[in-house]
Amino acid sequence: MHTGSCFCKAVTYEIASELSNASHCHCTICKQTHGAAFASYAEIPPDALTFLTGEDLVTKYYSSPTGYRMFCSQCGSNLIWARSDGDSTIDVALASLDTPPKTAITRHIYTDTKVSWLDLNEHIKDEN
Ligand SMILES: [Zn+2]
Ligand SMILES: [Zn+2]
Incomplete structure (x- = not known):
């Protein structure tokens, strides 16, 4: 069992399964929709997901003819x-x-x- 939320906490959800096949995805769509070098996802069965709050704020966007992204329309969290x-x-x-x-x-x-500006082999060092 997992729980999660968007950044503004309007949308909260529950997952009644384990996570599987987790990966960091470097595809063009993930990069651009996240505004990041890559996106990190894991698979779950569709019926394992329940929105607890804010489902009406969740926007569905077709990022390709075969797939869509769901994000909070208030804060933009994927x-x-x-x-x-x-x-x-x-x-x-x-x-x-x-x-x-x-x-x-x-x-x-x-x-x-x-x-090109991400080296997966570099040693991670927090410079903050
Ligand atoms: Zn939000
Ligand atoms: Zn991707």
């Missing part, structure tokens, strides 16, 4: 991406979880479109 063909899984944006995965996620996908 929450879900899903295939419109009724796939057996949908993907939850991992950074929206209040209950994050317990283990490190090392799988990177679509790295052929990775931004």
Whole structure:
């Protein structure tokens, strides 16, 4: 069981399943819709997701003919991406979880479109 929320906390959700196939996605759509170098998602069964609050604020945007993104229309937080063909899984944006995965996620996908300014092999050093 997991819970999550958007940044402004208007939208909250519950996931009644485990997370599977977590990855960092470097595809062009994830990069641009997140405004970030990559997006981190894990798969869940569609019926495992329940919105607890703010479902009316969740906007669905078709980022390609075969898939859509769901985000909070108030603060813009990405929450879900899903295939419109009724796939057996949908993907939850991992950074929206209040209950994050317990283990490190090392799988990177679509790295052929990775931004040039990110080095996946560099040692992470917090310079704040
Ligand atoms: Zn929000
Ligand atoms: Zn992607």
